Amino acid sequence: MRPSGWRGWFALALVVVLCSVFVFVASRPSEEPTRPPGPPRDAPRVIVAMGDSxxxxxxAGDYEPGTDGEDGNWCHRSPHALINKTGMRAVDHAYNLACSGAPSAQVGLxxxxxxxxxxxxERLGKIAEKERVVAVVVAAGANDDPAFSHVLNSCVEAWTGRGQACSxxxxxxxxxxxxxxxxxxxxALTDIRSVLHDAGYDNDDYQLVVQSYAAPISPNVAxxxxxxxxxxxxxQDLRWVEDTAVPVLTAGVRQAANEVxxxxxxxxxxxAGREACSQASDPDSEWFRRLAVQWNDLQHEDRATHALQESFHPNALGHAQFGRCLGEFLAxxxxxxxCLPGDDGDLHAATSAGS
Known part of the structure; x- marks a missing residue:
């Protein structure tokens, strides 16, 4: 049936216009940004370590190939690192992205x-797209403005008589x-959240743990x-490190963790009681390296400046204890x-002491 009169033509024109509008609107791309569907549910479950030394x-020694000075890489990642010692059976693999000396800027984007x-x-984001990240553990901040390792070096120089007490x-x-x-x-922690969000993770899909620093030395030197x-x-510097430097640094790291x-x-x-130089008769029971010199490295120009790099860092035994405590906390x-010593002499996660 043909439309009759101007009303019929008007009705026909209106139908054509409405159809055109519908086609235009329906064909417009969605303005909402699309997110990935989320962490791969059937992929291997992994934990990731990020941060510094x-x-x-x-x-801890036995550093991974490529991280012990090769081509300028001194990240010193070890298979004995605490992230590999959590004892978590529900995790298929642990990734260690941490690098000795890393500032927060390199941890973040x-x-x-x-x-x-x-x-x-950035490397975390690539892992998160293919595997299911269930926890990210971060230790960072000391290499920013505190420059804690340089502070310890200054304390050693003060002992030699080359300056005032570092405290x-x-x-x-x-x-x-x-x-x-x-x-x-x-x-940096916000960047980690952002990277995982962009990979489709909600905050409830994973644990973000920030850990503080242990005091490597104390006044109780044997x-x-x-x-x-x-x-x-x-x-006086030993007392300052234990009583002031580490507690104040801990409070700052805690504040950053709370922010995110x-x-x-x-x-x-x-x-406590297992710091460097605390066990005169049994140095192997200490959890931190004493002043450590890689004498062979002193013979090579490209390695000589790193000959003392391991000094006053957790040894393999210390990493095993810190990893044990971390595993308990993640559970x-x-x-x-x-992390406090229990009656058995091992570290355990004391929740009432951490609040």
Whole structure:
């Protein structure tokens, strides 16, 4: 039937216009950004370590090929690192992306490199797309404004008589250094959250754990070891490291963890009685390396500047203990815990002490 009169033609024109609008709207691409469907459910379950020397395995030895100075890479990742010692049976594989000396900028996204290696967060994203990341454990911040390893070097120099006690020089500004670190570490942790979100993960799909630093030395140096044979530090500097430097640094790391709603594992008191030079009769029972010199490296120009790199870092025994405590903590739902020695002499996650 043909439309009659102007009303019929008007109705026909209206139908054509409406159909055109419908086709146009229906064919427009969605303005909502599309996200991946989420972490692969049937893929291997993995945990990932990110950060600096305290989690890479520095001091534990047997470093992975390619991370012991080859082509300038001194990340010193070890199979004995704590991420490989959690004892978690529900995890298929542990990835270690940490690198000795890494600042927060290299842990997060961006162009910062550490010993030739690019962003750790960027590498995390590639893992998360193919495997199911169930936990990310981060130890970072000490290599930002606090420059903790350099502080320890300054303390050693003070012992030699080449300067004032490092506690006198650095102590007054230590709190400010840590305060400047907090937003940098927070930024790196935010980048980790962002990378996993872009890979389709919700925050509830994985655990983000930030761990603090253990005191590697204490005033309880065994007789005859407060020198170049073990721990060349002035007594006042030993007290400052244990009583002030590590607790203040711990508070800063905890603040950054809280900013991104991460879980927090306090290692500050974990090595009490097992610090470097604490066991004169049984040095193998200590959890930290003493002053360590790789004498062979001194003969090679490209390695000589790293001959002391392992000094005052957790040894393989220490990493095993820290890994044990981390595994216990990951198996709980507690927001925070502290690694403390139990009656059996091993470290355990004490949740009441971590809040």
């Amino acid at each position: 305290t989690i890479s395995g520095e001091g 961006g162009d910062a490199e550490q010993y030739t290696e690019p962003s750790q967060a 006198d020089i650095i102590g007054p500004e230590w709190g400010e250094r840590v305060d400047r670190m907090v937003p940098k570490l927070t930024g 007789d005859g070891l407060q020198d170049l044979s073990g721990c060349p530090f002035r007594s 709603d991460a879980r927090f594992l306090d290692l500050s008191r974990s090595a 709980t739902a507690d927001r925070a815990a502290a």
